[in-house]
Amino acid sequence: MEFTEDTFIDVIENDVYDMAVLLYREYFLKIKNKQDIIVKNLVNSFSKANGQLESKCFLLKRFIGAMRFEHAQKFIETIEAVVNDSSRGNIFVRSLNVVKAACLIIELLSKVKRKFAFMERRVQETQKGILRIAVEYMNEVTTEEEMRFLLLEKDLDSRDALNMIYDNNLIELLINPFAQNIVE
Numbered sequence: 799m800e801f802t803e804d805t806f807i808d809v810i811e812n813d814v815y816d817m818a819v820l821l822y823r824e825y826f827l828k829i830k831n832k833q834d835i836i837v838k839n840l841v842n843s844f845s846k847a848n849g850q851l852e853s854k855c856f857l858l859k860r861f862i863g864a865m866r867f868e869h870a871q872k873f874i875e876t877i878e879a880v881v882n883d884s885s886r887g888n889i890f891v892r893s894l895n896v897v898k899a900a901c902l903i904i905e906l907l908s909k910v911k912r913k914f915a916f917m918e919r920r921v922q923e924t925q926k927g928i929l930r931i932a933v934e935y936m937n938e939v940t941t942e943e944e945m946r947f948l949l950l951e952k953d954l955d956s957r958d959a960l961n962m963i964y965d966n967n968l969i970e971l972l973i974n975p976f977a978q979n980i981v982e
Contacts, residue, residue, distance in 0.1 A: 816850060
């Protein structure tokens with residue numbers, strides 16, 4: 799069976815984002831004509847409480863150049879809704895590493911802000927909300943081993959949360975004494 803963009807879209811539509819990452823890595827040069835549909839499906843995926851947040855972020859980051867204003871607006875609305883949800887719909891509930899997930903979303907929002915500068919205030923408010931949740935989560939960490947996992951687990955681009963914290967200037971996440979021990 800030969801790979802087509804429709805195959806990639808089918809995988810995304812069926813919520814198999816980890817497989818979509820593998821397909822993207824292998825066939826990214828063949829994915830060029832239907833990026834608008836891909837971005838729309840990826841943006842919509844963030845409203846689904848099915849986990850795989852890291853894969854969704856990895857993919858949307860690759861297609862941010864094809865994002866249109868309506869996609870950006872929907873993405874920000876969705877992130878605001880799922881971050882502010884106090885039930886199982888919260889985007890971090892299905893994440894094993896809340897710190898890494900928060901960094902990935904904040905990074906994606908920064909890319910949206912760079913592409914659509916007039917959305918800066920709204921993006922910054924959303925980022926502050928995500929950062930607040932991550933800081934609260936880190937304040938609940940009781941051991942250095944747990945903090946080490948949160949800060950040093952690699953993402954799909956082989957970066958750890960500590961690198962993302964530094965790259966995105968999220969220093970508030972390093973105030974915790976356990977975090978300080980790991981940084982030193």
